[in-house]
Amino acid sequence: MSILDDFRSLISNNTVNPCNIQTAFTAIHGITFTKSEAEEASALFLKLCYVPIPHENDSCIYGKEEFDSQRDFSLNFVQSFLNWFRSVDFEVSGVSTFWMISIASLFYLQYSDCDFLWGSTEHFSVAQHLKKTILELSSFESLEQLFSINEASNVLFKVPECMIFLLKPLLDKNVWKRYPAAVNSARLLLYSTSGRKVGELTNLYMPIALLHLDDYWPSNKIIGLQLLSHLLQNITSTQLQWTGHCDVINEVLLKLLHYTELELLEALYPFLLQYLEKIKYKGPFRFSQEWTFTDSILEILERNLMCESQLALRRIHTKHLSAVLSLLGKSSCRHLVILIPIFRDYLIHRDSNNEETRLNIINSIETLIEICPERLSGYHSEVFGCLLRAVYELTPQDILVESVENLVLKFVAIDTKNSTHILEEILSQSDDLPLNFKSFCNKVLCKINSSKIYRSLISTYKRKFTIQCIRTVNDSRVLRFCSSNNILLCIAFNNIAFIFDNQKFLSKYSIKF
Numbered sequence: 001m002s003i004l005d006d007f008r009s010l011i012s013n014n015t016v017n018p019c020n021i022q023t024a025f026t027a028i029h030g031i032t033f034t035k036s037e038a039e040e041a042s043a044l045f046l047k048l049c050y051v052p053i054p055h056e057n058d059s060c061i062y063g064k065e066e067f068d069s070q071r072d073f074s075l076n077f078v079q080s081f082l083n084w085f086r087s088v089d090f091e092v093s094g095v096s097t098f099w100m101i102s103i104a105s106l107f108y109l110q111y112s113d114c115d116f117l118w119g120s121t122e123h124f125s126v127a128q129h130l131k132k133t134i135l136e137l138s139s140f141e142s143l144e145q146l147f148s149i150n151e152a153s154n155v156l157f158k159v160p161e162c163m164i165f166l167l168k169p170l171l172d173k174n175v176w177k178r179y180p181a182a183v184n185s186a187r188l189l190l191y192s193t194s195g196r197k198v199g200e201l202t203n204l205y206m207p208i209a210l211l212h213l214d215d216y217w218p219s220n221k222i223i224g225l226q227l228l229s230h231l232l233q234n235i236t237s238t239q240l241q242w243t244g245h246c247d248v249i250n251e252v253l254l255k256l257l258h259y260t261e262l263e264l265l266e267a268l269y270p271f272l273l274q275y276l277e278k279i280k281y282k283g284p285f286r287f288s289q290e291w292t293f294t295d296s297i298l299e300i301l302e303r304n305l306m307c308e309s310q311l312a313l314r315r316i317h318t319k320h321l322s323a324v325l326s327l328l329g330k331s332s333c334r335h336l337v338i339l340i341p342i343f344r345d346y347l348i349h350r351d352s353n354n355e356e357t358r359l360n361i362i363n364s365i366e367t368l369i370e371i372c373p374e375r376l377s378g379y380h381s382e383v384f385g386c387l388l389r390a391v392y393e394l395t396p397q398d399i400l401v402e403s404v405e406n407l408v409l410k411f412v413a414i415d416t417k418n419s420t421h422i423l424e425e426i427l428s429q430s431d432d433l434p435l436n437f438k439s440f441c442n443k444v445l446c447k448i449n450s451s452k453i454y455r456s457l458i459s460t461y462k463r464k465f466t467i468q469c470i471r472t473v474n475d476s477r478v479l480r481f482c483s484s485n486n487i488l489l490c491i492a493f494n495n496i497a498f499i500f501d502n503q504k505f506l507s508k509y510s511i512k513f
Contacts, residue, residue, distance in 0.1 A: 004028070004037070007044040010077075021076050025084040038099045045103050046166050048077050049110065050185075052178040067118040074118070078107050078126050086133055097137070102162035104134050105143065109185040109192075118181045147189065148197045160197070163189055164204045176211060183211075190227055198234035205231060206245055213252050218264040221256065225271045232271075237278050246279060250293050257300045262312055269320040272297065276327045294328045295335075302338045311351060318346065318360035322367045332368060333375035339368075340379045344386045355400050358390070362403050366410065373414050380415040384422060387411060392437050405440060409447060416448050423448075 006024035028041070051070035085104055108131050110116075114124035131143065138156055140146045147160050163185075170182040177183075186208050193201065209231065212224030228249065240246040253275065256268050276294050301317060301324060308314050325332045332339075343361055351357040365383065368376055376383070387408045394401050412419040423441050426433075433441075 004041055004044060007041070007048065010048055021080045025080045028084070042099050042103050042162075042166055043169075045081065046106065046170075049074055049081075049107055050170055050179055050182045052175070053180070064117050071118065071120065071123075075120070075122055075126070078111070078123070078130070081107065082126055082130055082133070085130070098156050098159050098162055101134055101138060101146075101156060102159050102166060104130050105146075105159065105189075106163055106166065106185055108134065108143070109188045110181050112188065116181070116184070144192050144194065147193045148195050150196050150200075160189060160193055160201055161204065164201075164208075171208065171211060173211060173214070187223065187227060191230055194234055196234075198231060199236070199239050202231060202235060202239065202243060202245060206248070210248070210252070213256075218259070218261045221259075221264055222267040225267050229271050229274060232274055232278055240279065249275065250296075254296065254300065257297070257304070260310075260313060262316065265313070265316050269316065273320065273323050273327070276324070280327055292328075292331070294324065295331065298324050298328060298332075298335055302335065302342060305342050305346070306338075311357070314346070315351070315356050315360070318357050318364070321360060322363040325364060325367045326371065330372055333372045336368075336372075336375060336379060339364075340382055343383065347386045347390045355398070358400060359403060362400075362407050366407060369410055369414065377414045380411075380418050381422065384408075384411060384419060388422070388426070388441075391440055392434070396436055408440075408444060412444055412448060420445065420448050 006020075006027050010020060010024060051074060053067060053070075081104075085100065088100070108127045111119040111123035111127035112131075113119070114121045116123075119127075134143065134146070135141065138146050140149075146156060149157055149159075151157060167182055167186050170176065170179040171186060190205050190208060193205075198205065205227075209224045209227035212220045212227065215221065215224075237246075240249070253268075253272060256264070257272075259265065259268075276297065279293065301321060304317050305314070305321070308317060328335075343365060346357060346361045349357075365387075387404060390400070390404050391408065394404065423445050427438065427441055
């Protein structure tokens with residue numbers, strides 16, 4: 001008769017009689033286990049503690065009644081295990097220390113929060129005693145240190161591997177929803193591991209995240225993204241590439257971008273940006289010569305923007321467009337043919353009172369101006385026309401007025417000649433334009449003409465003036481230009497303006513300070 005027969009009978013009967021549980025632990029007290037018996041005992045303990053719920057809940061919403069049949073039994077079993085665990089002399093009994101610590105750690109994780117549906121305040125109290133015993137036996141200050149240990153010489157080095165090995169039968173894709181406590185323990189184990197240890201155990205932790213991501217419920221997919229985010233924080237891009245996990249994550253993300261659940265997309269985009277930052281191009285050229293994964297992401301994002309009609313989804317897609325363009329850098333110029341019509345469409349249509357969608361598009365255009373202005377000049381007329389139309393349709397009370405006008409003033413610098421031609425043509429052909437729009441067009445023209453005069457005069461006369469001018473010139477108008485031009489050139493221009501009779505010169509060329 002095997003010393004573990006009493007535990008096998010407990011599995012078949014699943015009785016709540018505390019005497020039977022205590023009898024089973026009494027039978028193995030002082031017994032010397034072989035390695036195979038220790039492994040079998042660990043597996044039996046786990047099956048007895050992680051009792052499945054009676055059926056898989058397809059709604060993915062569990063209530064306390066789902067666990068009523070196992071709550072009393074698991075409490076009695078964990079209490080008996082704790083008493084046995086405290087009394088065992090592992091050196092005498094021959095039980096592998098890290099096996100029993102692994103089991104005790106799993107029991108603690110299962111009941112580490114009294115709010116868990118499968119636990120109670122009594123379970124939580126027992127879990128705290130288990131934690132104290134584990135830390136005393138392992139000589140660590142916290143379980144996070146135990147799970148993240150890197151010294152291979154330490155006997156507890158493989159505790160996380162052992163815990164995942166024990167949970168693996170319960171995490172099978174066909175049965176995992178019947179063991180929510182086991183799945184939760186696996187998640188807590190991953191969150192409790194940090195540093196280099198995560199990189200060493202990526203092959204074990206990645207399937208846990210993929211298990212959630214492959215499920216059809218958005219709530220489980222969100223959990224999977226959170227697990228992947230923790231993995232990314234503790235591994236390098238080189239490890240992702242060498243282990244092949246980068247290809248797996250790429251495939252998952254490309255599929256998730258086609259979903260339309262708002263809560264899923266709100267969790268997806270922050271992780272996506274975190275991942276793209278991790279794997280972004282860092283080669284010798286200014287931008288990648290080849291098509292990258294970030295290009296594929298932007299391609300799907302563009303498709304979503306073109307086809308989307310729901311305002312909430314349009315907001316969430318445009319919210320992160322600027323960040324994706326920034327990560328792609330100069331390579332964004334490959335997508336201008338598709339992006340420009342999207343900008344035109346989104347700038348025309350109003351969103352709501354807060355105009356979040358159009359503000360996001362404005363931020364995206366500003367990003368493109370910063371990273372590839374020379375390529376954007378080829379689409380100057382089209383984009384500039386859209387921006388002027390937006391200004392035309394806005395009233396002075398709109399919250400977009402300042403943002404759009406600032407963007408127009410930045411955009412004219414890309415091609416001042418074409419901007420001047422467009423503005424002059426608009427002002428000459430239309431007499432019934434709104435006063436605020438006419439005023440803005442004149443303001444832009446003044447800025448363009450003033451900048452031309454500045455460059456001409458400074459290039460002609462800047463050598464005639466020395467730094468000593470700083471001591472003699474004290475004019476507020478000079479200070480206005482110190483932030484955008486060299487201080488000596490500003491002073492030189494101020495003196496030139498004075499030579500030509502300051503007031504007449506400024507009024508003639510419509511220069512305003």
